[in-house]
Amino acid sequence: MRLPILVVNFKAYSEAAGRRALEIARAAERAARELGASIAVAPNHVELALVAQSVEIPVYAQGADAEAPGARTAHVAIDNIKAAGASGVILNHSEAPLALNTLSRLVSRARELGLDVIVCAPDARTGLAAAALGPHAVAVEPPELIGTGRAVSRYKPEVITESVRLVSAHFPDVAVITGAGVESGDDVSAALELGTRGVLVASAVVKAGDPYAKIVELARPLARA
């Protein structure tokens, strides 16, 4: 994972489904190339393979099920994600939380498979616990700000500074990134100034009239960092 990083999470938004997933991923690829910035996209599982085959920037899965590959109808094993061409995975998003033992197993398996691993946490202390599992990055996202347009870096900066303080003191190799409500380049700049190594964003890009222009705005501060 090249830091600092912008991760665009498509979630299950209809605005990022089907061909739109490809369009947004290509917009992210173009912005990454033009700015020299590190940008990853996280399409829905449904479009994961298509996007991974179509762009050269990192493509992350939004999550994975605990089950091992095999007779597991409708489940998506972490091995399936790797086989689909993903280069990373986001685990324990607040919209897809995992039990601790499951999360621990998935982090280990993802690392064995050579995937970049981001573990989400709702607050600083959970972020510290998540860092103990050995991901590449912890993404601290206060759930109450997700999708609100009220950026964590402006409305809850103390969550970021505390996360950076705790994680860097105990697990200096684990990067802290953040997300929730991020909608402008200034929000990203503020997150970086507070000590993070990147930002996770969804609605501001997916719902933008011009996703490419929004990605450029959000990634520009990373390219300067």
Ligand code: G3P
């Ligand atoms: O995974 C990113 C996310 O939860 C933040 O969502 O819509 O507030 O950018 P949003």
